[in-house]
Amino acid sequence: MAPHSALEEIGADYVLTPVDIARDRPRDPEYLKINPTGQVPTLVVAEHQIITESAAIVSYLADRHPAAELIPSTTEPVRGDYYRWLFFMTNQLQAAYRRYYHAEEMTTERGQAAAVEGAAQEAVARAWQQIDAHLEAHGPFLLGERFSGCDLFLHMLSRWRKPVPDLPTRFANVARCANLVAERPAVKRMLERNAQGD
């Protein structure tokens, strides 16, 4: 959702290609050639220019299309805040979500997955708490008054509701930021295309 929103934000001409990521089916060998993790998403810019990792794709698109103002320029101090929050969300929050949704990957001990899942659920809530406190003091967006690609990431992760079902009431500043992002025409177009299964 975040890279797809970024494509819409920059007004790119793009084609979406669905990838089967069902756990019980082998990955398409052709897809593994462009993304050896077998995960989505992958951005194919040209035959020999392939980018994986959603945060990298968002940042690449943002850098290549400065007019869309998705990322502060390298000369602005706030560029550091962009890195800070994007890396926090990928390294801490998204990683905790991964442990929650794929607890069985995180232990070789049979029967331990439930304990891993419980700890991951707490880690997800802890990371949201830290983001919420930052937004309370410095919001409404992660970079203050300025919307950026970081907020596209926040919006995406805030929709992964299962570990924190009460996110909108428990983390009101996160919910406010996510709602502001959801109002953006580009994000609405992304949601519509996803709803259509496009």
Ligand SMILES: N[C@@H](CCC(=O)N[C@@H](CS)C(=O)NCC(=O)O)C(=O)O
């Ligand atoms: N670090 C990767 C993680 C991507 C990821 O976890 N994708 C999930 C879907 S949201 C996936 O492909 N899951 C299937 C699998 O892991 O096999 C990124 O941010 O692009």
